[in-house]
Amino acid sequence: MKLKRLKGETIDAYVLIVPLLVLLAVFILYPVLANIYVSFFKWKGIDKPVFIGLQNYKTMINDETFWVSIKNTLVLLIYIPLGALLPILLSAILREGLKGWPFFRAVIYLPNILGYVILGMIFSIVLRKIGPLNSLLTIVGLGSLALDWLSKPDLALHALGLIYGVWLRLGFGCIFFLAAMSSVDESLYDAAKIDGALWWRTFVSVTLPSIRFSIEFWIVLSFIEILARAFPFIYTFTRGGPGFATFTLEYGIYNSGFVAFKLGYASAWATVLFVLCGIIAFFQVKLMRRNING
Amino acid sequence: MKNSGRLILGFLLVCLVMPAWTGGNKDKSKETVQEPKVTEITIWDFKYGDAAGVQPVMKKIDDLIMKNNPNIKINHVGQANDNYYQLVTAAVQAGNGPDIVMFHGGVQAYEFDNYTLPLDSYISSWRSEISEFSWAYCSENGDASKPVHMVPLTTQGFGIYYNKALFKQAGLDPEKAPSDIDSFMAACEKLKSAGIVPITAGFQGGPFTIDFLFRCFIANIYGADVKDLGTGKQNFAGNAAFKKASELVAEMFEKGYMDPAGTSTPYFMDAGNNFGAGKGAMFVGLLSDVNHWKSFNDALGKDNVGYFPTINFPEAKYKDQQVGQPAGIGYSIMKWSKNPDAAAKVIEAYSRGEGNAIWMGMTGALSPNKNVDIKSLGYPLVAEILKRPFVLDFNTLLLNEDANSNFDRYCAQAFVSKEISIDKFIESCQSMLDRKQESK
Numbered sequence: 001m002k003l004k005r006l007k008g009e010t011i012d013a014y015v016l017i018v019p020l021l022v023l024l025a026v027f028i029l030y031p032v033l034a035n036i037y038v039s040f041f042k043w044k045g046i047d048k049p050v051f052i053g054l055q056n057y058k059t060m061i062n063d064e065t066f067w068v069s070i071k072n073t074l075v076l077l078i079y080i081p082l083g084a085l086l087p088i089l090l091s092a093i094l095r096e097g098l099k100g101w102p103f104f105r106a107v108i109y110l111p112n113i114l115g116y117v118i119l120g121m122i123f124s125i126v127l128r129k130i131g132p133l134n135s136l137l138t139i140v141g142l143g144s145l146a147l148d149w150l151s152k153p154d155l156a157l158h159a160l161g162l163i164y165g166v167w168l169r170l171g172f173g174c175i176f177f178l179a180a181m182s183s184v185d186e187s188l189y190d191a192a193k194i195d196g197a198l199w200w201r202t203f204v205s206v207t208l209p210s211i212r213f214s215i216e217f218w219i220v221l222s223f224i225e226i227l228a229r230a231f232p233f234i235y236t237f238t239r240g241g242p243g244f245a246t247f248t249l250e251y252g253i254y255n256s257g258f259v260a261f262k263l264g265y266a267s268a269w270a271t272v273l274f275v276l277c278g279i280i281a282f283f284q285v286k287l288m289r290r291n292i293n294g
Numbered sequence: 295m296k297n298s299g300r301l302i303l304g305f306l307l308v309c310l311v312m313p314a315w316t317g318g319n320k321d322k323s324k325e326t327v328q329e330p331k332v333t334e335i336t337i338w339d340f341k342y343g344d345a346a347g348v349q350p351v352m353k354k355i356d357d358l359i360m361k362n363n364p365n366i367k368i369n370h371v372g373q374a375n376d377n378y379y380q381l382v383t384a385a386v387q388a389g390n391g392p393d394i395v396m397f398h399g400g401v402q403a404y405e406f407d408n409y410t411l412p413l414d415s416y417i418s419s420w421r422s423e424i425s426e427f428s429w430a431y432c433s434e435n436g437d438a439s440k441p442v443h444m445v446p447l448t449t450q451g452f453g454i455y456y457n458k459a460l461f462k463q464a465g466l467d468p469e470k471a472p473s474d475i476d477s478f479m480a481a482c483e484k485l486k487s488a489g490i491v492p493i494t495a496g497f498q499g500g501p502f503t504i505d506f507l508f509r510c511f512i513a514n515i516y517g518a519d520v521k522d523l524g525t526g527k528q529n530f531a532g533n534a535a536f537k538k539a540s541e542l543v544a545e546m547f548e549k550g551y552m553d554p555a556g557t558s559t560p561y562f563m564d565a566g567n568n569f570g571a572g573k574g575a576m577f578v579g580l581l582s583d584v585n586h587w588k589s590f591n592d593a594l595g596k597d598n599v600g601y602f603p604t605i606n607f608p609e610a611k612y613k614d615q616q617v618g619q620p621a622g623i624g625y626s627i628m629k630w631s632k633n634p635d636a637a638a639k640v641i642e643a644y645s646r647g648e649g650n651a652i653w654m655g656m657t658g659a660l661s662p663n664k665n666v667d668i669k670s671l672g673y674p675l676v677a678e679i680l681k682r683p684f685v686l687d688f689n690t691l692l693l694n695e696d697a698n699s700n701f702d703r704y705c706a707q708a709f710v711s712k713e714i715s716i717d718k719f720i721e722s723c724q725s726m727l728d729r730k731q732e733s734k
Binding site: 131242262 | 379383386387406409705706710
């Protein structure tokens with residue numbers, strides 16, 4: 001009787017999750033498998049695909065642009081620690097009840113209201129050689145810092161890292177970490193105060209360990225943002241240039257697929273991106289399990 | 295209650311029957327008065343979106359076609375330029391879409407040869423109005439022996455415009471265009487000394503000023519043999535003249551002859567507008583569509599704009615060689631069109647006669663149609679440009695991704711950001727030719 005009821009409950013559970021499983025299969029699993037499948041074909045998006053085995057992967061490995069895109073993507077990943085540290089620090093300051101902080105919070109969050117496409121266009125204008133940023137620097141007497149940001153390869157890549165990897169995510173980061181900090185037991189702060197801990201000691205010994213799970217989650221999220229969601233910003237900001245200076249793995253997929261119309265080749269690039277994201281997701285799951293298990 | 299229920303039921307029945315009855319009457323009236331069947335032709339193009347410039351011209355031509363062909367209704371749809379070919383590809387995948395599609399001439403059109411109609415039977419009566427050079431370019435895969443798949447609307451080309459007033463201001467002879475590299479560099483130096491930007495340029499988003507200058511140089515270097523860059527018989531690597539051309543472009547940057555604000559200026563349309571506003575003395579421009587003879591003549595005055603097709607230098611054999619594309623843009627009829635005859639009438643009206651004259655006269659686009667009266671346009675400069683025979687633009691021989699992306703990236707690397715050497719630039723350019731050979 002008990003077994004029968006258990007079976008009934010199991011069936012009910014499956015019935016309840018079937019719609020979600022179907023959606024996942026159609027919109028996640030199928031595209032991923034189809035992408036891997038297409039990567040073994042030569043296909044323009046029209047005409048019949050021609051099976052070419054591993055040729056797309058061989059071409060990709062010998063393609064200088066592929067390695068440039070990997071290098072650029074790795075350089076952007078360097079900005080992840082700064083992209084985590086700044087919103088944590090700001091949140092910690094705001095949490096103290098800075099005067100007028102709701103205003104600052106609104107200002108900091110503002111970039112999130114605008115889309116990546118709009119922000120990319122705005123920064124492509126702001127950072128022009130004869131543009132608002134350089135004019136401002138010149139006015140305040142910092143003319144030596146007025147650089148040709150978007151036509152020097154290193155400057156353009158690091159400007160992308162700072163804007164996309166750090167500044168753009170500051171607003172959401174603050175909200176995210178403020179929420180995390182609000183759940184920290186106040187008695188810990190009281191105890192630190194009684195022990196005479198200064199702000200920095202409290203931040204390092206109380207705040208950071210208490211929000212460790214949120215920080216780890218944020219870092220994983222940042223990896224995904226840089227690896228797989230930066231395209232619209234880069235497209236309007238630099239179009240992957242100057243030259244190939246801001247040409248990332250994701251931009252390469254677009255270029256191969258929708259400029260060159262080599263969809264099989266683009267799929268090979270996309271498979272590499274999928275594997276990279278998969279590795280990060282694997283570590284994310286491990287981290288989450290470690291946190292759950294204590 | 296019962297009665298009111300019957301009343302409502304009766305009313306509903308009357309409502310149901312009335313439309314059928316009136317509809318039936320309509321059908322009968324149709325039998326007696328035969329209205330002409332109107333065929334709707336849908337056109338997709340990437341020019342129609344230019345609401346201020348091209349769209350009013352195309353509307354005028356569409357109206358003319360519809361007036362002359364009352365049974366044709368044109369539904370002209372302007373599609374986004376940036377993802378135009380993605381949209382056309384999606385339509386092809388779906389096997390359904392517009393009757394007529396605009397293509398860029400060359401490889402971008404050839405990609406869709408299997409999905410566009412052969413047009414030979416439709417153009418046979420007026421084929422002679424357009425040169426076989428253009429028809430060959432619009433044939434399947436650019437092969438003159440194969441059927442024509444696109445009717446050309448424009449020819450395109452590249453050359454250098456100069457502002458005569460600014461030349462005069464710098465102490466140069468405004469009626470004398472620089473005839474070789476020495477006189478060109480000397481003119482640049484004089485202009486620079488006079489506080490005038492020698493070459494108005496646009497590099498932001500794509501260094502088109504350099505790209506287009508190379509197209510002029512390559513015509514100069516290879517002449518009619520330029521087509522052999524697509525067969526492997528001619529190369530960039532090991533060619534002393536190509537190396538010299540690269541060094542000359544680098545020298546123009548080093549000496550500050552290229553607009554210092556060029557890195558902040560998009561070529562389309564800011565750089566062109568800057569030249570039109572008299573902010574620089576020379577401009578590497580187009581012959582058709584935009585940034586061309588008409589826009590500069592209108593902005594600076596018809597007597598104030600000079601033109602030379604390229605910069606001659608000793609290593610380049612073909613002096614004053616004009617570079618061009620036999621078909622800049624054109625229209626094809628998709629195989630799925632249910633009304634190919636009507637569609638053929640529409641594209642014919644765009645390519646010849648009154649429609650073509652409106653197109654060229656109002657936009658400044660150069661028509662490949664030999665019957666267009668150039669003089670009637672009232673711009674002497676265009677006649678001067680067209681008197682020279684064209685050789686093929688090398689860019690049309692490349693693969694899609696090299697023609698539309700990689701060449702510009704190499705130019706940016708070598709001359710704007712200077713992250714690669716001239717030798718590496720030549721190696722990269724050669725790799726584009728090699729990829730073309732490998733693709734065969």
